[in-house]
Amino acid sequence: MTDLTGLRLSYTRAELRRSDLNTDPLLQFRTWLDEAIAADLREPYALSLATADASGRPSVRTVLLRGAEEGGLTFYTNYDSRKGRDLAANAQAEVLFHWAELERQVRAYGRVERVSEDESTAYFHARPYQSQLAAHASDPQSAPIPNRGVLEARFADLQARYPQGTPVPRPEYWGGYRVAVSEWEFWQGRRNRMHDRFRYARAGEGWRVDRLMP
Numbered sequence: 001m002t003d004l005t006g007l008r009l010s011y012t013r014a015e016l017r018r019s020d021l022n023t024d025p026l027l028q029f030r031t032w033l034d035e036a037i038a039a040d041l042r043e044p045y046a047l048s049l050a051t052a053d054a055s056g057r058p059s060v061r062t063v064l065l066r067g068a069e070e071g072g073l074t075f076y077t078n079y080d081s082r083k084g085r086d087l088a089a090n091a092q093a094e095v096l097f098h099w100a101e102l103e104r105q106v107r108a109y110g111r112v113e114r115v116s117e118d119e120s121t122a123y124f125h126a127r128p129y130q131s132q133l134a135a136h137a138s139d140p141q142s143a144p145i146p147n148r149g150v151l152e153a154r155f156a157d158l159q160a161r162y163p164q165g166t167p168v169p170r171p172e173y174w175g176g177y178r179v180a181v182s183e184w185e186f187w188q189g190r191r192n193r194m195h196d197r198f199r200y201a202r203a204g205e206g207w208r209v210d211r212l213m214p
C-alpha cells in the first residue's frame with residue numbers, strides 16, 4: 001500500500017472570521033451547502049450520520065440530506081435498520097459534512113425525532129419508482145441475506161405487484177428522521193494546521209458562539 005505518512009495537503013482556500021458568521025447557524029449552514037452545490041461537488045448533501053446504541057456502541061454511515069429547516073436536518077431511511085434501532089434506544093445523533101474541495105467541515109449534534117407520517121409519505125412518492133420498490137425490497141434493512149439473488153427476486157416480484165404507473169404504498173417502516181440541532185461547528189482549513197473553528201451552542205433563545213482551538 002502507498003505510504004500514507006507523506007500524503008498531506010495545505011489548506012489555503014479561505015479563512016473564517018467571527019464577523020463572517022451568520023448569527024443563525026442554520027443560515028450559515030445553508031450558505032455553505034449552497035456554495036458546495038454551486039462548486040459542483042459530487043453529492044455535497046451526503047452526510048455521515050453517527051448514532052450509538054443503548055450500550056454506547058457507536059456506528060456511522062452515509063445518508064442523504066433531504067431538508068434543512070428551522071426544525072432540523074432531515075434524512076430518510078428504514079426505521080428497522082441498525083440506525084433505526086440505535087435511534088429508538090438513544091434518540092441523539094451527530095452528523096458530519098466534509099466538503100474536501102472547499103476545505104470545509106460542518107458537524108451538527110442534536111436530538112432525533114421521526115418526521116410526520118404525511119411528510120414521509122409525500123417524500124416517498126416524490127422518489128423514483130425504482131427507489132420506492134427498493135424500499136420495499138430492502139427490509140429489514142441491515143439484515144443478512146444469503147445472496148444477491150434474493151434481493152433481485154424480491155424486486156422482480158414487486159415490479160409485478162406494483163407495475164410502473166400504479167401507486168406504490170409507503171412501507172410503514174420507512175420514513176424520515178429530523179435532527180433538531182442544538183450544537184453546530186463550522187471548520188475551515190487553514191495553512192499550517194492553524195484552522196478556523198467556530199461552535200454554536202444553544203443559549204436560551206439564541207446561540208453562543210465560541211472559537212475553538214484547531
Ligand SMILES: Cc1cc2nc3c(=O)[nH]c(=O)nc-3n(C[C@H](O)[C@H](O)[C@H](O)COP(=O)(O)O)c2cc1C
Nearest residue numbers: 046061062063064075076077078081082083084142
Ligand atoms: C452516498 C450514499 C448515500 C446514502 N444515502 C442513504 C439514505 O439517504 N438513506 C439510507 O437509509 N441509506 C443511505 N445510504 C446507505 C447507508 O450508508 C447504509 O448503508 C444503510 O442505510 C444501512 O445503514 P445501517 O445498517 O447503519 O442502518 C447511502 C450510502 C451512500 C454511500
